[in-house]
Amino acid sequence: xxxxxTTGTTRWVFPDLKTLMAKAxxxxxxxxxxxxxxxxxxxxxxxxxxxxxxPLRTFLDEPLIPxxxxxxxxxxxxTHKAAVFAPIASLTVGDFRNFLLSEAATPETLTALAPGxxxxxxxxxxxxxxxxxxxxxxxxxxxxxxxxxxxxxxxxMATRLxxxxxxxxxxxxxxxxxxxxxxxxxxxxxxxxxxxxxxxxLGELVRLLDGLISRFSIPTxxxxxxxxxxxxxxxxxxxxxxxxxxxxxxxxxxxxxFGVTLPLLAEGLDAARGLGRGTVGDNVMYFETxxxxxxxxxxxxxxxxxxxxxxAYAVARAYSPLLVNTVVGFIGPEYLYDGKEIIRAxxxxxxxxxxxxxxxxxxxxxxxxxxxxxxxMDTLLTxxxxxxxxxxxxxxxxxxxxxxxxxxxxHDALYVREVLGLKRAPEFEVWLExxxxxxxxxxxxxxxxxxxxxxxxxG
Amino acid sequence: xxxxFGPDPWITLSRLTPARIGLGRAGAGLPTREVxxxxxxxxxxxxxxxxPFDAEAVGAxxxxxxxxxxxxxxxxxxxxxxxxxxxLGRALSPESLEALRARPKAPIDLAIVVADGLSxxxxxxxAAPLLGALKPLIDKAGWRTxxxxxxxxxxxxxxxxxxxxxxxxAVVVLIGERPGLSSPDSLGAYLTFAPRVGRSxxxxxxxxxxxxxxLVFEEAAFKLAWLAGEALRLGLTGVxxxxxxxxxxxxxxxxxxxxxx
Numbered sequence: 001x002x003x004x005x006t007t008g009t010t011r012w013v014f015p016d017l018k019t020l021m022a023k024a025x026x027x028x029x030x031x032x033x034x035x036x037x038x039x040x041x042x043x044x045x046x047x048x049x050x051x052x053x054x055p056l057r058t059f060l061d062e063p064l065i066p067x068x069x070x071x072x073x074x075x076x077x078x079t080h081k082a083a084v085f086a087p088i089a090s091l092t093v094g095d096f097r098n099f100l101l102s103e104a105a106t107p108e109t110l111t112a113l114a115p116g117x118x119x120x121x122x123x124x125x126x127x128x129x130x131x132x133x134x135x136x137x138x139x140x141x142x143x144x145x146x147x148x149x150x151x152x153x154x155x156x157m158a159t160r161l162x163x164x165x166x167x168x169x170x171x172x173x174x175x176x177x178x179x180x181x182x183x184x185x186x187x188x189x190x191x192x193x194x195x196x197x198x199x200x201x202l203g204e205l206v207r208l209l210d211g212l213i214s215r216f217s218i219p220t221x222x223x224x225x226x227x228x229x230x231x232x233x234x235x236x237x238x239x240x241x242x243x244x245x246x247x248x249x250x251x252x253x254x255x256x257x258f259g260v261t262l263p264l265l266a267e268g269l270d271a272a273r274g275l276g277r278g279t280v281g282d283n284v285m286y287f288e289t290x291x292x293x294x295x296x297x298x299x300x301x302x303x304x305x306x307x308x309x310x311x312a313y314a315v316a317r318a319y320s321p322l323l324v325n326t327v328v329g330f331i332g333p334e335y336l337y338d339g340k341e342i343i344r345a346x347x348x349x350x351x352x353x354x355x356x357x358x359x360x361x362x363x364x365x366x367x368x369x370x371x372x373x374x375x376x377m378d379t380l381l382t383x384x385x386x387x388x389x390x391x392x393x394x395x396x397x398x399x400x401x402x403x404x405x406x407x408x409x410x411h412d413a414l415y416v417r418e419v420l421g422l423k424r425a426p427e428f429e430v431w432l433e434x435x436x437x438x439x440x441x442x443x444x445x446x447x448x449x450x451x452x453x454x455x456x457x458x459g
Numbered sequence: 460x461x462x463x464f465g466p467d468p469w470i471t472l473s474r475l476t477p478a479r480i481g482l483g484r485a486g487a488g489l490p491t492r493e494v495x496x497x498x499x500x501x502x503x504x505x506x507x508x509x510x511p512f513d514a515e516a517v518g519a520x521x522x523x524x525x526x527x528x529x530x531x532x533x534x535x536x537x538x539x540x541x542x543x544x545x546x547l548g549r550a551l552s553p554e555s556l557e558a559l560r561a562r563p564k565a566p567i568d569l570a571i572v573v574a575d576g577l578s579x580x581x582x583x584x585x586a587a588p589l590l591g592a593l594k595p596l597i598d599k600a601g602w603r604t605x606x607x608x609x610x611x612x613x614x615x616x617x618x619x620x621x622x623x624x625x626x627x628x629a630v631v632v633l634i635g636e637r638p639g640l641s642s643p644d645s646l647g648a649y650l651t652f653a654p655r656v657g658r659s660x661x662x663x664x665x666x667x668x669x670x671x672x673x674l675v676f677e678e679a680a681f682k683l684a685w686l687a688g689e690a691l692r693l694g695l696t697g698v699x700x701x702x703x704x705x706x707x708x709x710x711x712x713x714x715x716x717x718x719x720x
Contacts, residue, residue, distance in 0.1 A: 029543045165476055172476035179472060179480035332637075333542045368504035368638045369542055369577050374497070397479025397489075397497065404639030406501070409479075414487035444484075454472070 001062065005050035012046040017054070018064045021120075022304035023047035024127040026344050030292045030305045030335035037304075048128050052094030056085075059120040065301045071252045071262055076118050076314045084116030093124045100125065100137045100355075107142045114141075114317075114357035119250070119310035122352040126306070131344065134351040135387040141354035143390065145322045146281025147242065149187055149219045149427040151390060152359050157422040158391035159413045160323070160361070161186035164193050164402035168201055170208050176396050177212065178453050183410035184438050185394035187428035188323055188361065189243060189286065191223040195402055202226055203239045210240040216435070216453065219427035221278075221322070223286050228260055228268040235271045242277055243286045243322060244268040250289075250311025253299035262315070269319050280427070283322035283359075289313070290327040291345050292335030305335060306345065310352040317358045323391060324358045326350070328380075329366035330405055339376030342366060346380045350389055361391035365407040374398065374406065378415075381408055385416040392416075417442065477641065497640075504638040507580035509538060514609040517573060520587035524594050526571075527606035531555035531621065535612040548614035550656075551621065559624035567605040567627040569597070569687050570654075574613035578635030578644060585646040585670055586633050592680035600688060615649045615663070622654030629690050630654045631683065636667060645670050648679065650686050652696040662697035664690070 003014040014020040022036035024047035031037035038044035060080065065073050091099060099105055126134060144152040151158050163176030173192060180186050190209050194202055202224055209222035221242035224231075228246040235241050246265060247258050255261065265285075272284035289312040294300040300308050309326070316324045326349035329342040336342045346362050353360030364380045366372035381392060398409035416422060423429055423442055432438040435453070439445050473481045482493045489497075518528040534550040535541035541548050551559070573586045590607070597604060608621055615632050622630035629652045636645040646669040651658055664686050669679045685704035690696045 033544065033546070163478070165478070169476070172478070175472040175475035176478045176480055179478075183484075334545050337543060368501070368640070368643075369508045373501060396476075397482055397493065399479050399497070399500070399640045401476075401478050401639070401641060404637060404642070406640060409489075411482070411484060411487065411489050414484070418487040 003050050005046045007046045024051045025304045028341045029337040081115040096125045119314045122355045123307040123310040126348045134347040138351045138354045138387040143359045145283040145359045147221045147278040149425040158188035159185040159394040160188040161190045162395045166402050185410045187425040188391035189223045193225045206239045232271045244272045245286045247288050248315050249293045250308040251299050254294035254297045257297035285319045285321035286323045287316045288325045292331040313353045313356045313358045325361045327363040333370040338371035343380045359390045363393045367405045500640045504643045507578040507638040507643040510579045512575035512579045529606045530609045532611040533613050541612040549616035568602040570627040570630040572608045572618045572632045574610040574634040576634035577637045581635035581644040581646045584644045588676050592676040596684035619654040619658045652690045664696050
């Protein structure tokens with residue numbers, strides 16, 4: 001079906017729903033690269049005006065990618081809860097925005113509504129929302145997950161401690177990990193991107209982190225970010241795997257480019273749950289996503305990159321993850337050109353993920369060929385923390401020496417805790433206090449030589 | 460002293476990794492010296508991305524090694540377009556394509572492309588010294604290289620378009636890698652057998668982090684020559700060609716021996 005909108009004397013025609021969505025998207029380089037972006041500022045607003053009048057039900061009747069062609073579309077439609085959707089079934093996209101902002105949309109209402117919302121509905125409404133809308137509504141969404149601690153409680157923000165090393169040197173990994181713990185980071189996970197893909201080396205890293213967590217009874221979980229099939233293999237060989245990682249995207253073809261299928265994700269989930277290593281819950285999956293992944297695999301089906309990204313969260317939520325991370329600025333300026341585009345994308349991803357019920361964190365980051373710097377990261381971090389982001393990265397000095405990009409540092413988390421009064425996961429706060437790393441108020445205590453954690457570096 | 464770490468325990472930790480650990484803090488923030496050190500590293504990486512490719516100076520240094528050179532440009536007219544449109548960086552400008560096609564046909568075994576990529580600084584610093592180390596190995600193997608092609612606003616896959624236009628057996632693209640904060644001038648080398656437009660990255664072999672602090676020139680040149688020799692012998696590159704150059708060394712003397720050389 002075609003969609004038309006008149007502005008002044010101009011009549012704009014959009015041949016189908018996905019084109020309407022794409023042209024309504026706030027500007028970004030990836031949509032221009034794909035050739036789906038609006039041709040002018042006025043066309044963009046005309047598309048938004050028309051999109052605002054589209055009934056939410058349309059997204060169920062007109063799948064953007066055909067049901068027969070794509071298993072993500074099938075997952076979205078087959079798991080959609082019509083009864084939950086019923087109260088908002090008569091709303092248009094514009095009405096939906098008004099509802100989300102209203103006092104009627106309480107945290108409890110939004111949590112209950114999540115299974116009735118499809119990623120296309122979330123993406124559509126985000127396109128007619130300003131940054132402040134994305135922040136206000138996301139802040140009302142509650143997604144709480146558990147493994148060895150409780151993540152996502154109101155007033156908290158967790159950090160993933162990312163102790164990467166260019167050669168996976170155990171001493172180097174431990175040094176960065178201890179540094180992070182002593183700065184109060186690591187409650188979301190201690191998660192390492194390995195340089196190696198050899199099973200033996202990966203098994204060593206899993207055991208290294210498990211040894212540290214066990215030795216000091218740290219209420220957190222480890223993750224070695226390798227392919228789901230590799231994690232399954234590690235589990236079969238008896239490695240103490242806490243979380244199973246996988247990069248995912250919003251189409252079947254894009255997932256195929258990552259070497260994953262939906263049944264394979266279910267296998268990973270079952271394998272990790274089978275170990276029963278969680279003490280307070282069994283959310284065992286850690287997913288990463290990012291706008292542009294589908295286009296870079298030539299698997300976007302003509303959709304704009306933000307809509308495809310939202311579909312990835314529908315994949316994520318089906319496997320009850322502990323953490324979902326949009327690695328927003330990592331992919332480069334051909335998808336998100338500058339600080340403004342990265343900031344917008346980070347807020348959109350967080351909003352869409354939370355609305356769909358995913359425990360959304362964000363790797364607030366950029367590469368050196370993007371028009372961005374640490375000031376832009378400060379801005380996005382502050383906005384996301386205000387929006388109630390589940391977790392952010394903690395990387396020594398914000399400089400990842402293995403993946404060669406800049407993210408947020410241990411210090412950045414301290415900054416945002418200080419400004420907004422955000423706590424860590426409660427179990428982790430108790431541990432920091434017991435270890436005399438932080439005081440009762442969550443602030444770091446003065447550092448001292450001979451701390452037991454430091455002794456571990458040579459022990 | 461019973462404390463094994465001495466006065467500052469972080470110093471010991473810092474020796475274990477090049478990561479920015481033990482930075483100290485000013486309240487919740489970084490100490491001033493660390494903020495400025497980070498800014499300097501970022502500035503260098505930014506400059507590496509945006510500095511124009513000085514093809515004249517690099518060309519002169521390469522000619523001094525005994526190579527001919529010629530210059531081409533991709534279809535990306537400037538840096539801002541190049542960064543947004545990787546597709547244009549993979550295609551030759553119409554003028555460059557015409558110029559390469561108009562050249563008299565001469566058989567080339569291994570074409571060499573020196574491309575600015577995402578770090579002109581890397582090309583300025585590493586391209587000529589690497590070719591200096593590679594030249595004796597090329598001469599020993601007897602490969603015909605043709606002129607070294609200096610490419611502006613180029614992505615790796617521009618080598619496919621260049622190789623196709625010149626009708627070469629294989630192409631190696633020496634290209635500035637995306638700068639990291641602590642490595643603004645790393646060169647990458649991508650080898651592709653039977654280059655033609657549309658080749659995927661899975662059909663290439665890659666060496667990365669070529670610079671004095673990373674993969675040093677002699678080592679990189681040896682690996683590259685080994686891979687090129689195997690590529691020409693087997694007629695393929697990519698996932699089917701594993702880098703086993705380490706096995707080609709004589710462990711006793713450390714001398715380098717190439718297949719068939």
